[in-house]
Amino acid sequence: DTGVSQDPRHKITKRGQNVTFRCDPISEHNRLYWYRQTLGQGPEFLTYFQNEAQLEKSRLLSDRFSAERPKGSFSTLEIQRTEQGDSAMYLCASSEDPRGRETQYFGPGTRLLVL
Amino acid sequence: GDSVTQMEGPVTLSEEAFLTINCTYTATGYPSLFWYVQYPGEGLQLLLKATKADDKGSNKGFEATYRKETTSFHLEKGSVQVSDSAVYFCALSQGNAGGTSYGKLTFGQGTILTVHP
Numbered sequence: 664d665t666g667v668s669q670d671p672r673h674k675i676t677k678r679g680q681n682v683t684f685r686c687d688p689i690s691e692h693n694r695l696y697w698y699r700q701t702l703g704q705g706p707e708f709l710t711y712f713q714n715e716a717q718l719e720k721s722r723l724l725s726d727r728f729s730a731e732r733p734k735g736s737f738s739t740l741e742i743q744r745t746e747q748g749d750s751a752m753y754l755c756a757s758s759e760d761p762r763g764r765e766t767q768y769f770g771p772g773t774r775l776l777v778l
Numbered sequence: 779g780d781s782v783t784q785m786e787g788p789v790t791l792s793e794e795a796f797l798t799i800n801c802t803y804t805a806t807g808y809p810s811l812f813w814y815v816q817y818p819g820e821g822l823q824l825l826l827k828a829t830k831a832d833d834k835g836s837n838k839g840f841e842a843t844y845r846k847e848t849t850s851f852h853l854e855k856g857s858v859q860v861s862d863s864a865v866y867f868c869a870l871s872q873g874n875a876g877g878t879s880y881g882k883l884t885f886g887q888g889t890i891l892t893v894h895p
Contacts, residue, residue, distance in 0.1 A: 667821075696882065705782075705867050705885030706822070719882065754822070756883075765810070765871070767883060769822040 665689075667770035669755050675776045676745055683741045684773045688757030695738050696767060697730055698754040699723065706754055712738060713760075745777045780805040782868050784886035791858055791893050799853040799889045801842075801868035809870040811835075811844050811851040812883065816865045825853075825866070829873060858893045865890050 668687045676682050688695050693714055698706035709728070710720045714735035724730075727745075732738040742749055752774050756767040785800040803809065813825040813835070826835030831846035840855045851868060868886040 698883075703887070705869070705887050706883070708882035708884070711882060721882075756822075765873075766824050766827065768824070769814075771821040 667755055667757050667768055669753075669770040669773050671773055672771060673774050673776075675778065677778050678747060679744055681741065681743045682745060682775065683739055684753055684755075684775075686738045686740070686755030686757075686770060688737070688755070689768055691759065692757035692768075693735075693760045694758045694767075695732055696756040696758075697738070697740055698756065700752040700754055700772070701750075709740075742775075745775075747777050750775055750777045780809065780870060780872070780884045782870055782884055782886035784866075784868050784889050787888075788890035788892060791891070793860055793893055793895050794857045795893075797853070797855040797858045797862075797891070799866055799868075799891070801851045801853065801886060803849050803851065803868075803870050805849075805870055805872070805884075808873045810873045811842070812869040812871070813840070813842055813851070813853050814867040814869060814885075816867065816888075818864070822867065858891075860893045860895055863891055863893045 670685045696711040697709040700706040709724050710730050712732040715732050727743045730740045752772045754772045755770045758767045781804045783802050810829040812827045814822045815825045816822050826837040828835040828844035834843045842851050842853045865888045867888045869883045871883050
């Protein structure tokens with residue numbers, strides 16, 4: 664068990680550019696979550712997947728944001744036409760099916776800075 | 779909607795002092811309650827959890843009791859160490875009456891704890 668991994672760990676981009684982040688969950692975990700954390704605040708839920716199905720999206724997830732989990736394993740989060748307000752830490756978490764335990768295990772995050 | 783409120787910080791203590799970090803919540807149904815900790819330079823880690831009323835979660839000397847009557851889940855430790863310096867987050871997720879939690883986590887704003895030798 665290597666834990667949840669995220670790539671890249673840091674990303675600096677210019678306003679208007681597109682960025683994509685990757686999350687690799689713990690191998691036996693069915694659920695995968697994305698959160699966003701701004702400085703001095705707790706993480707805020709963005710979206711989650713049960714296997715490859717995206718089951719819920721927050722209203723924080725504007726049309727510029729899209730997430731995929733094509734084979735029910737890793738996931739990507741893409742932000743198109745980035746804005747300075749998108750600067751934040753993007754966290755990924757995974758957990759087992761809720762019919763079992765539901766502890767969410769977090770990755771180290773991807774810190775995005777939009778200039 | 780669901781929400782979590784933590785005591786305002788930061789909190790600064792001397793080693794071996796008693797720690798309380800207050801957490802209250804607003805939620806319908808049967809929420810499960812969590813404390814997560816974020817050490818400097820590291821990701822969020824689950825510290826403890828409680829899935830139904832009157833349950834006590836405990837780990838590494840920390841404990842918290844799920845109080846439905848006061849909608850609270852205060853974190854306590856009898857004697858803090860310098861290594862406990864971190865940011866602590868209270869969180870909840872919705873669940874069922876059987877104690878299974880599922881779905882998204884709703885976090886409080888976090889409390890920074892600094893412990894001096």
